[in-house]
Amino acid sequence: MVFPILPFFAAGKDLKSVTEAKPFISLTGQALLDLSKTSVEEAAAFIEENKSYKFVCGLLQPGHQVSDDDIVRFVNCGIAVLFIASEEEANRLQQLGVPQERLALDNGSAYVSQFEIVQDFAKDRIIDASSLTESQMAQALLSSIKTDREDKLYTTLVVDTYQRCLGLVYSSEESVKMAIEKQVGVYFSRSRNEIWVKGLTSGNTQKLVNIQLDCDGDALKFVVVQEGKKSDFCHLNTASCYGEFQHGLVGLEQLLRQRMENAPEKSYTRRLFNDPALLTAKIKEEAEELTEANTKSEVSWEAADLFYFAMVKLVASGVSLEDVERNLHVKHLKITRRKGDAKPKFVKQEAKPEPAQEAGATLTGDIELEVVSGKDKEGVAAALSRPIQRTSEIMHLVNPIVEKVRAEGNKALIELTSKFDGVQLEQPVLEAPFPEEYLDGLTQEMRDALDLSMENVRKFHEAQLQKETLEVETQPGVLCSRFPRPIERVGLYIPGGTAVLPSTALMLGVPARVAQCKEIVFASPPRKSDGRVSPEVVYVAQKVGASKIVLAGGAQAVAAMAYGTETIPKVDKILGPGNQFVTAAKMYVQNDTQALCSIDMPAGPSEVLVIADENADADFVASDLLSQAEHGIDSQVILVGIALSEQKIAEIQQAVHDQALQLPRVDIVRKCIAHSSIILCNSSEEAFDMSNDYAPEHLILQIKDAAKYVPLVFNAGSVFVGAYTPESCGDYSSGTNHTLPTYGYARQYSGVNTSTFQKFITAQSVTPQGLENIGRAVMTVAKVEGLDAHRNAVKIRMQKLGLLPESFQ
Ligand SMILES: NC(=O)c1ccc[n+]([C@@H]2O[C@H](COP(=O)([O-])OP(=O)(O)OC[C@H]3O[C@@H](n4cnc5c(N)ncnc54)[C@H](O)[C@@H]3O)[C@@H](O)[C@H]2O)c1
Ligand SMILES: N[C@H](CO)Cc1c[nH]c[nH+]1
Ligand SMILES: [Zn+2]
Numbered sequence: 001m002v003f004p005i006l007p008f009f010a011a012g013k014d015l016k017s018v019t020e021a022k023p024f025i026s027l028t029g030q031a032l033l034d035l036s037k038t039s040v041e042e043a044a045a046f047i048e049e050n051k052s053y054k055f056v057c058g059l060l061q062p063g064h065q066v067s068d069d070d071i072v073r074f075v076n077c078g079i080a081v082l083f084i085a086s087e088e089e090a091n092r093l094q095q096l097g098v099p100q101e102r103l104a105l106d107n108g109s110a111y112v113s114q115f116e117i118v119q120d121f122a123k124d125r126i127i128d129a130s131s132l133t134e135s136q137m138a139q140a141l142l143s144s145i146k147t148d149r150e151d152k153l154y155t156t157l158v159v160d161t162y163q164r165c166l167g168l169v170y171s172s173e174e175s176v177k178m179a180i181e182k183q184v185g186v187y188f189s190r191s192r193n194e195i196w197v198k199g200l201t202s203g204n205t206q207k208l209v210n211i212q213l214d215c216d217g218d219a220l221k222f223v224v225v226q227e228g229k230k231s232d233f234c235h236l237n238t239a240s241c242y243g244e245f246q247h248g249l250v251g252l253e254q255l256l257r258q259r260m261e262n263a264p265e266k267s268y269t270r271r272l273f274n275d276p277a278l279l280t281a282k283i284k285e286e287a288e289e290l291t292e293a294n295t296k297s298e299v300s301w302e303a304a305d306l307f308y309f310a311m312v313k314l315v316a317s318g319v320s321l322e323d324v325e326r327n328l329h330v331k332h333l334k335i336t337r338r339k340g341d342a343k344p345k346f347v348k349q350e351a352k353p354e355p356a357q358e359a360g361a362t363l364t365g366d367i368e369l370e371v372v373s374g375k376d377k378e379g380v381a382a383a384l385s386r387p388i389q390r391t392s393e394i395m396h397l398v399n400p401i402v403e404k405v406r407a408e409g410n411k412a413l414i415e416l417t418s419k420f421d422g423v424q425l426e427q428p429v430l431e432a433p434f435p436e437e438y439l440d441g442l443t444q445e446m447r448d449a450l451d452l453s454m455e456n457v458r459k460f461h462e463a464q465l466q467k468e469t470l471e472v473e474t475q476p477g478v479l480c481s482r483f484p485r486p487i488e489r490v491g492l493y494i495p496g497g498t499a500v501l502p503s504t505a506l507m508l509g510v511p512a513r514v515a516q517c518k519e520i521v522f523a524s525p526p527r528k529s530d531g532r533v534s535p536e537v538v539y540v541a542q543k544v545g546a547s548k549i550v551l552a553g554g555a556q557a558v559a560a561m562a563y564g565t566e567t568i569p570k571v572d573k574i575l576g577p578g579n580q581f582v583t584a585a586k587m588y589v590q591n592d593t594q595a596l597c598s599i600d601m602p603a604g605p606s607e608v609l610v611i612a613d614e615n616a617d618a619d620f621v622a623s624d625l626l627s628q629a630e631h632g633i634d635s636q637v638i639l640v641g642i643a644l645s646e647q648k649i650a651e652i653q654q655a656v657h658d659q660a661l662q663l664p665r666v667d668i669v670r671k672c673i674a675h676s677s678i679i680l681c682n683s684s685e686e687a688f689d690m691s692n693d694y695a696p697e698h699l700i701l702q703i704k705d706a707a708k709y710v711p712l713v714f715n716a717g718s719v720f721v722g723a724y725t726p727e728s729c730g731d732y733s734s735g736t737n738h739t740l741p742t743y744g745y746a747r748q749y750s751g752v753n754t755s756t757f758q759k760f761i762t763a764q765s766v767t768p769q770g771l772e773n774i775g776r777a778v779m780t781v782a783k784v785e786g787l788d789a790h791r792n793a794v795k796i797r798m799q800k801l802g803l804l805p806e807s808f809q
Helices: 012-021 023-028 040-049 068-077 087-096 135-144 171-181 247-262 268-274 276-292 297-316 321-333 355-359 377-384 391-408 410-421 444-464 504-515 535-544 554-563 580-591 619-631 646-661 668-676 684-694 706-712 727-732 768-784 789-801
Strands: 004-008 030-034 055-059 082-084 103-106 110-111 127-130 154-160 165-173 186-190 194-197 206-213 219-226 370-373 429-431 470-475 477-484 489-493 521-525 548-550 573-575 607-612 637-640 677-682 699-703 719-722 756-764
Touching: 004 012, 004 023, 004 410, 012 040, 023 030, 023 135, 023 206, 030 040, 040 055, 040 068, 068 087, 068 135, 082 087, 087 103, 103 186, 110 727, 127 521, 135 171, 135 206, 165 171, 165 219, 165 391, 165 535, 171 186, 171 194, 171 206, 171 276, 206 355, 247 268, 268 276, 276 470, 297 321, 370 377, 377 637, 377 677, 377 719, 391 410, 391 554, 391 580, 410 554, 444 504, 444 646, 470 768, 477 768, 489 504, 489 554, 504 535, 521 535, 521 554, 535 548, 535 580, 548 554, 554 573, 554 580, 573 619, 607 619, 619 637, 619 646, 619 668, 619 699, 619 727, 637 646, 637 684, 637 727, 646 668, 646 677, 677 684, 699 706, 706 719, 719 727, 768 789
Parallel strands: 004 030, 004 127, 030 055, 055 082, 082 103, 154 219, 370 677, 489 521, 489 573, 521 548, 607 637, 607 699, 637 677, 699 719
Antiparallel strands: 103 110, 154 165, 165 186, 186 194, 206 219, 429 548, 470 477, 477 756
């Protein structure tokens, strides 16, 4: 229900003076303009300037002289409903194109309409705005609400102008009157039993924008702008009584407004605010990338980028999201529309495909890395920032998936696999021994390649296996030891979104086997073609003795292994790389004590940093960059060049372009290269500092005497030393593990290794002599901690051994 009064603005020229003299009228959120005395321009200006009036209607008096053209223009500029006198007029206006639901017809005592929330308006509720008073408004409102509460208070929902709920409060007749009079948030405090002017003590005051009634008139809604230093609504210092808001577009707008005020001079956002040409270029670039996006995740990724830059433009221009929404509302109300064709310059010209177009490309243009000078600190920081979504945003998508699987088990898994992978499964698990037909199509050459790779990985990981018990006598009679045990049940995630990765199956399965884990469970998204996983993955599963293959991917697969389902065992640790959904789900379950499940590390989108000098072969450098770029659009590849000549840079750029065009995954590469860079340094120290700061998943050294520089590496997942060590060798067959920390986590995590599948238990054995040596120290420290039982455990023993007198306290 709307506010029970519709203020009538009789004359166009008075619109401004009335709204200025009586600002409280806007609390109704609605206005009726006399269209016979108002020009279209005045109506349009009223709608544009008075944002609190959500529904602006127009009265066409009987016998009015308003032309048909102007009526259409009124409707098109945002007049929501036309109040008219007769059926005849209604028919005529409908022929003009005004929809029936945009007409309110005079039935003698009321104007009757079907328009959204306006509906019927009794004539005695239409009141001349110039004579309307605050008390009239309060009276009308109070006579329209009811309450069944004993204390006669009215339940009041408080929302902001984006309709986000801030909290629930109560109003009394008195507080409603005060709120209208002062146009601020005034309520009734039940705990203090008195009128409560919001923010009087905290400073977090509220500007009242609108008041509404709910559908059956038993609850109020106050639309407010929260003001004050922190603009929190809740007494617990959060934006709302339901906690902080999800970030979203509104949050981004608020953040950018703050940045506009206080972003550091060298930050990227400040650069965007200060450089309109850069902002324009980014908006165009992101718009183009959005048009080229195909899959759901690409579209959401690119749209998010475009919204970000568009939002910077809004904030820089002083335009709010609310202005944009109002604009959309007015456009929605238009009855004549533009044809909607694009301007000729944006209509696609039939382009001649580049020579290598057949390789799988749908996009065109140079594939070129941005070149940044190492001296440009801000440019370097921007180049080294990873193209990842905020954890909170991803978590927002992942939490419901995890909770669904946890609550509904296999049923949820089947549903989510159908939704995200387009495969309708009957059973989400394949049990060992795996049916022979699942190996159909596996060639001998492939078996040999997998066997060789598995053997090398086994050798390297077997050598890492810690089997012995470590023993140290810290004092005579005090023997400390540590012994390894395998983690019993492990869940291994094998990615299968944009590429099937049997190599990951062996990188995880082989060390699990070496460490003697008791149960190995695989999970991988099923293929669209037949709902199976690839024969190579099944082959590896068989070889490493996996008990089950979960036919699911993404967050749902992680949740199924973390909590278990009817047929999937709950595991103790989940390992393996994956996209952002997989990584976020792993991080979620590791933090949930109910899951009792650990993870290897955050191993997300692949990345590489190549350090190259003038000796480097441009083709080698390009091939290494591209081998990681082809993993996904969210991968990132960085070349740090040490004293590279212009010519070498040009050769590398050319090699990247030429090789990329030959790749079937060139479209993915193109998008990855768009957020990848070449950074130019003058010395190896500078290059290694930059690399250690970035902490890449893979670091490739294509520099003279590369091995000499390994001591300078402090943060990296795995290092590839010398011109003939391509990263692909480590991905598949050399023996090192390819499951490595990304996002910069190489600062604190190691890649997967044999000990990732083990845990280490400590033990100790203390003799009477040992007790004599350390007992007093134990008692002293226990005393200062106030833990007497700890102290007693030593004291009693030492007394029985005669090491302390009976009287010892
Ligand atoms: N760091 C490492 O060690 C390492 C090793 C190998 C691969 N990788 C990386 O692993 C990643 C593999 O990613 P991928 O996408 O190809 O395969 P993936 O198996 O990780 O993810 C695919 C799954 O994501 C889910 N998904 C897709 N869109 C979704 C959406 N909108 N909402 C919810 N779920 C959705 C689907 O269930 C799908 O099965 C790549 O980024 C690659 O670079 C990293
Ligand atoms: N380079 C990836 C790790 O980031 C692993 C991989 C598997 N297949 C090919 N490459
Ligand atoms: Zn790879």
